Amino acid sequence: MPELPEVETVRRGLEPVLAGQTLCKVVLRRPDLRWPMPVDLSARVTGTRVTALRRRSKVILADLSSGDTMLIHLGMSGRVLIHAPDGASSSPGAFHHDPGSAGPHDHVLFMTGHGWTVVYNDPRRFGMIDLTRTDDLDRHRMLARLGPEPLGNRFDGPRLQAALAGKATPIKSALLDQRTVAGLGNIYVCEALHRAGISPRRGAGRISAHRIDGLVTAVRDVLAEAIAAGGSSLRDYRQTDGELGYFQHRFRVYDRDGHPCPSDGCTGTVRRIVQSGRATFYCAQCQR
DNA sequence: CTTGGGTCCTGTGCGC
């Protein structure tokens, strides 16, 4: 799925199109995503104005003038694409007012008062769209148990070490657990552990404070660099304008099984192992 | 409580 950098890239693409705009039409073409969308989604959203576009972890939050917040999660394969009004430059525009000709897996279309169309597309349908009162947002099941934002002030060495204390599970698994820190996924966990020189197999509670500090730095650095690159484009992900992100060219270990380890002076080889059912890429020589 | 495994769904790429 899009991880935090991809979701943040999508949020930034949506902001100029949606922030301050009225959603004058909402079309649900297929309501059964990971969970069924609210049956009254269209009725509750239509006619409201988007007052702010935020992000928490991998979830895009659209605050609405009605006092609701719409939560958008892209799952593994979700995309958001924006189509300019008819006649505007670089616009396909063809299905602007004709939802019947939307493409495969275009599940929801939002039309703005200025004639732009925002399309939510998700082939695997692991994503979700939900509505909740903004006042209750922190209690939403998708957000209630999330750990700190990795780019925020509340993610630091001492707090991460405290969160990991006593855990026997591998550090890879602990970092994928959104209660530890919110927004990391398989790619950026692998990349951060490599940068920090920590083996993904190491017990989460058995890492020194100094190395935990390095891990915090590695997480922040890799996420910030990926956001600056517009995220990573593998199979499905695109920026909202259809452009590819390009951080995938800077992966040091992810999906690079058999390649030489890129660390300075390291003669190791990147290996692929499986941890709790998911691929892990790392260098056993420089990651300890 | 933690931890590991199965599950949801569709598309793609690879080996035969």
Add this chain to the structure above:
DNA sequence: TGCGCACAGGACCCAA
């Protein structure tokens, strides 16, 4: 060229 299988960026749910 065609087919079948493994695998894919997530997160929930349940059993042990």
